[in-house]
Amino acid sequence: MKGIRRLAQDLNISIGTVSRALNGRTDVSEDTRRRVLEAAAAMGYVPNQAGRSLRQGNTNAIGFMIELGADINSNSDTFFMGVFDGVQSVLTRHHLDLVALPCPADEDPSAYLQRMIGRRLVDGLIISATHRKDARIDLLTKARIPFIALGRSMTPGDYPWIDLDFDGVARRGIDRLVAAGHSRIAAAVPSNDINLGFVFLDSYKAALKRHGLPLDPSLIIRVPSSEVGGYQLGHDLLTMKDRPTAIILNYELLALGLYRQLAEAGLQAGRDLAIIGFRDNPVSRFMSPRLTCFRLSLRDLGVALGESLLASMPAYADAYPLGMVQRVWPMELIPGESDLV
Amino acid sequence: MKGIRRLAQDLNISIGTVSRALNGRTDVSEDTRRRVLEAAAAMGYVPNQAGRSLRQGNTNAIGFMIELGADINSNSDTFFMGVFDGVQSVLTRHHLDLVALPCPADEDPSAYLQRMIGRRLVDGLIISATHRKDARIDLLTKARIPFIALGRSMTPGDYPWIDLDFDGVARRGIDRLVAAGHSRIAAAVPSNDINLGFVFLDSYKAALKRHGLPLDPSLIIRVPSSEVGGYQLGHDLLTMKDRPTAIILNYELLALGLYRQLAEAGLQAGRDLAIIGFRDNPVSRFMSPRLTCFRLSLRDLGVALGESLLASMPAYADAYPLGMVQRVWPMELIPGESDLV
DNA sequence: ACAGGCACCAAAAACGTTTACGGAACCGTC
DNA sequence: GACGGTTCCGTAAACGTTTTTGGTGCCTGT
Numbered sequence A, B: 001m002k003g004i005r006r007l008a009q010d011l012n013i014s015i016g017t018v019s020r021a022l023n024g025r026t027d028v029s030e031d032t033r034r035r036v037l038e039a040a041a042a043m044g045y046v047p048n049q050a051g052r053s054l055r056q057g058n059t060n061a062i063g064f065m066i067e068l069g070a071d072i073n074s075n076s077d078t079f080f081m082g083v084f085d086g087v088q089s090v091l092t093r094h095h096l097d098l099v100a101l102p103c104p105a106d107e108d109p110s111a112y113l114q115r116m117i118g119r120r121l122v123d124g125l126i127i128s129a130t131h132r133k134d135a136r137i138d139l140l141t142k143a144r145i146p147f148i149a150l151g152r153s154m155t156p157g158d159y160p161w162i163d164l165d166f167d168g169v170a171r172r173g174i175d176r177l178v179a180a181g182h183s184r185i186a187a188a189v190p191s192n193d194i195n196l197g198f199v200f201l202d203s204y205k206a207a208l209k210r211h212g213l214p215l216d217p218s219l220i221i222r223v224p225s226s227e228v229g230g231y232q233l234g235h236d237l238l239t240m241k242d243r244p245t246a247i248i249l250n251y252e253l254l255a256l257g258l259y260r261q262l263a264e265a266g267l268q269a270g271r272d273l274a275i276i277g278f279r280d281n282p283v284s285r286f287m288s289p290r291l292t293c294f295r296l297s298l299r300d301l302g303v304a305l306g307e308s309l310l311a312s313m314p315a316y317a318d319a320y321p322l323g324m325v326q327r328v329w330p331m332e333l334i335p336g337e338s339d340l341v
Numbered sequence C: 001a002c003a004g005g006c007a008c009c010a011a012a013a014a015c016g017t018t019t020a021c022g023g024a025a026c027c028g029t030c
Numbered sequence D: 001g002a003c004g005g006t007t008c009c010g011t012a013a014a015c016g017t018t019t020t021t022g023g024t025g026c027c028t029g030t
Helices: A003-011 A015-022 A030-043 A049-056 A077-094 A109-119 A135-142 A166-179 A195-210 A227-238 A254-264 A298-311 B003-011 B015-022 B030-043 B049-056 B079-094 B109-119 B135-142 B166-179 B195-210 B227-238 B254-264 B298-311
Strands: A061-067 A097-103 A124-127 A147-150 A161-164 A185-190 A220-223 A246-248 A274-279 A292-295 A326-329 A332-334 B061-067 B097-103 B124-128 B147-150 B161-164 B185-190 B220-223 B246-248 B274-279 B292-295 B326-329 B332-334
Touching (some): A003 A030, A015 A030, A049 B049, A077 B097, A097 A109, A097 B079, A097 B109, A109 A124, A109 A135, A124 A135, A124 A298, A147 A298, A161 A298, A166 A246, A185 A195, A220 A227, A227 A254, A254 A274, A298 A326, B003 B015, B003 B030, B061 B079, B061 B109, B161 B195, B166 B185, B166 B195, B185 B195
Parallel strands (some): A124 A147, A185 A220, A246 A274, B061 B124, B124 B147, B147 B161, B161 B326, B185 B220, B274 B292
Antiparallel strands (some): A097 B097, A292 A332
16 A cells, blocks of 8 residues: 555545645645644655646646757756756746756757657746757647747747847947947857857847948858857957957857967957957856856746746746746846957 | 547557557557557657556656755756766667756755655656765665665765766876975865765875875865855965965866966966866866866766666666676876976 | 467556545534 | 535546456467
């Protein structure tokens, strides 16, 4: 005899009553509820999730899909740890658990997601590293699984998303560099079709136009989102015949490789090349010269993701009357020394 | 009508037969099996995990618990992503899925684990950031949940673990520094009771004794495992009256803060202070001067964790006849420029 | 023609919960 | 004292699978 049956037997009570007592129903006397709770705690009883799920048709868990294959992910898990924490803090208020679903590097993300959806092991999903055309979005809407995307996408249809302010990063970065007198400003964009690259690039182009600067395609440099990509970027920059005087990056670890490449050529950020990096993190905070970059609170972002997801789930929507969240997440510029001329 | 029932109805066949066909049982004709598989693929049928779990008593999922509260985790760039990938590659061979379970920073890890165990949402577990006395180990053995610890512990009892070679790191680090002529060698150890700190410290002491060097307690510096801890460490070092000439670190991001602190004092690693760092990673690889540190393959470590865990699960043990794995994971020294005198 | 074996499949039980339903006991009211 | 209402609890069905059991039809060998 196991589980709730055991508990009921010990207390000489029916399993239905035990269940009601544990789930906070009203039609159970305070006395028996107390006895049930005590006995449950004593024997360390936790309801079997499979039984619950089967009956209730939900799982009380939210999934956070991360793609191990995407270089932008596999290179920085300081990012997700912070976000997880924020999401968790929201979910636990509703007795929901967070499970991270790491999609294997060698598996197609959509296929992986479909498996997870089919298995029904989560009630809702957060997806990240959204691509310009992302099949996962169709999948989720068709399956009617509540979800929110970290990163918007060009995939048609209305769905909730929160995206870092890549537009603002590019715009304010260019403004700042132009104000400092730069006119040949390069941009590093990711070499894959992750959507943030397009947003960033569009904003870069618009900013140049606004300042009356010509658009030189050779200044748009595509590199993998990794520290090695930054190193390669440095090489590309140094071997150009008409070298730019400034560059803005859109991934946090690019600066690392770029600094190194410059150092090897006897050059230095902020003196020989103005650099505006991307996300403030432990690394950029301790680089010399200090990287000018943008800050956001990972935990707050996680909280927003959690709340926005719950807002789209009927069972929790009344606690979060946010509607369909489509929100650009602001980032604050942290001046460093890397963009001084 | 949903799920397997729907499928059976469409095919004019009993649900039992459908189930057997899908699960590769022999007592079903090749013809019907083909029809079932086709129909299943056509309607995108995936068995409901709750139903399966309830019936079979397992979940076909393995959990990987990470503590968001532990600084060593929330800071650890790239570590888990790499390990996840390795674990996944093993698990998918057996149609198992990996779910990462992030324990909220403000929740007790044991309580969190107990909830997860009770819910029975995974068949086996990998725990990390093992503490010197870790209640989770008792919990898991009592509940008879197969598990493996990333990091050994002083908790009594026999259980599988894989631990990075902190002993070897300290030993070889000291040997190298002594060979280079150093005699006042400091060690940075974590300020919490995570077990690796004790292993590291013991090995440090033993190595000093072996070389006939005195043990100066003031050279054992306890700092949080973070880049900020490294900065603080640098401060502690610089304000000592009898400053050591070398130091070995046992967390990868410590070097970052330490470099910064040195730079601010006009000092440099490898010239004014010999530094041997810990784990080779994108950051240390691109620091200037290049950090002398130790390399391991995260993916291989993940593979080993996955295989060793399966070896302890009756259903999979025959594929991995490893017995109870208790293994020190070797790390290879990568010479850099930070420990030149 | 018949026993026995084989290949295939239908039926039903079981897993651990939640919850709709109904019933027993008690209370107060006319 | 009958009756409606309330409070509490037991009973049983239901969720979607897997697996056991048993049965049907066919083949084979005598």
